[in-house]
Amino acid sequence: MRKNNIFQNLLLLGVASIFMTMCTPPDQSSADEDLAEQARQDSIRTVRCPRVFSSAAEFYKNRDWAATVRAYDELTDLGCDRDDPQEVYLYYAIAYEYMGKYDSSATVLLKGLTFLPDNVDLRKRLAFSYEKQGMIDLQMDELDRLSFLAPEDIDIKDKLA
Numbered sequence: 001m002r003k004n005n006i007f008q009n010l011l012l013l014g015v016a017s018i019f020m021t022m023c024t025p026p027d028q029s030s031a032d033e034d035l036a037e038q039a040r041q042d043s044i045r046t047v048r049c050p051r052v053f054s055s056a057a058e059f060y061k062n063r064d065w066a067a068t069v070r071a072y073d074e075l076t077d078l079g080c081d082r083d084d085p086q087e088v089y090l091y092y093a094i095a096y097e098y099m100g101k102y103d104s105s106a107t108v109l110l111k112g113l114t115f116l117p118d119n120v121d122l123r124k125r126l127a128f129s130y131e132k133q134g135m136i137d138l139q140m141d142e143l144d145r146l147s148f149l150a151p152e153d154i155d156i157k158d159k160l161a
Helices: 002-023 031-060 067-076 085-097 100-113 118-131 136-149 154-160
Strands: none
Touching: 002 154, 031 067, 031 085, 067 085, 085 100, 100 118, 118 136, 136 154
C-alpha cells in the first residue's frame, strides 16, 4: 500500500513538472533579436545608401542603363528608397525605358506609387510606359487620374482628347 502511495506521488510530481515546464511563457529574446537585426540593417543602410546612390547617379550620367538598374535594385533591396522614393523610382523606371523594358518600368513605377500615390511625375511615366506597351485602356486610366491630380496641365488634356 505504501509503495502504491509513493508511486502515485511520484507520478503526480512527474505530471505536474511536465505541465509546469510546458506552461512557461516564451523567451523575450526574440524581441531583442529583432531589435538587434533592425539596428544592424540601419547601420548597413547608413553606410551603403549614400555610396549606392552616388554609383546610381554616376551610371545614369554615363548612360550605363544596366548598371543603373542594378544600382537602383540594390537601393530598393537595402530599403534606401524610403529616403527619397520619387528620385529612386523615377530614375529606376527611366533606366528600364532606355533599355526598352517598358513592362519592368511599369512594375517599378507601380511600386513607387505605393509610397507616393499622388505623384504626378511617376504617374506620367506610367502612362508613357503603358502607351509604349500598347495598353491604351490603362494609359487612359492614368491620364484620367492625372487630370484630377494636375488639372492645369495642358499636355494631359491633349492626350486625353
